[in-house]
Amino acid sequence: MIVQDNLRQEILKSRVLDGWVDSPNAWVWEHVGTVHTVQGREAGVVAFVLGAQLFSQNGARAWAGGRPNLVNVAVTRAKASLYVIGNRQLWKSAGVFAVLNRYLPDGGNLGSPE
Structure with missing residues (x-):
């Protein structure tokens, strides 16, 4: 929330x-x-914003990653584009987010130094 x-x-x-x-x-x-409030709705573009940006918030990431329906609901709302916003290094090993991580392009930071 x-x-x-x-x-x-x-x-x-x-x-x-x-x-x-x-x-x-x-x-x-x-x-x-939240993922729960958008369940059943669709949008052309979805921004999936991941909280728990602090290293110490492992419990929150483990809880979210332990429920595949959260990721499923979020990604299936997007009809055209999905943007995942969050700390990839922290989220990529949080349960089912490891699967999502495999489908995201590498180096998805716009404007990052080459």
């Missing part, structure tokens, strides 16, 4: 939706949610 709430706030604060949607506040409540 913390990631979802913070993402909503950052989107609204950035004003990126101004001029694109009639009601940015309503848009973030309809389009930004």
Whole structure:
């Protein structure tokens, strides 16, 4: 819930939706949610944001990685594109995220030094 709430706030604060949607506040409540709240819905593009970015948060990553339905729901919502955002080094060994890691392109950091 913390990631979802913070993402909503950052989107609204950035004003990126101004001029694109009639009601940015309503848009973030309809389009930004947890894996559980988006279950059953589809979108052209899905950003799968992984929290637990601290090394010490192994328990949270193990819990999420121990439930294949979380990853399945997240990736099957995307009709065209899926973006996975998080610390790959920490998540790639967290249960079923190891499988997801195999399907992601290597070096997926935009703008990283060559």
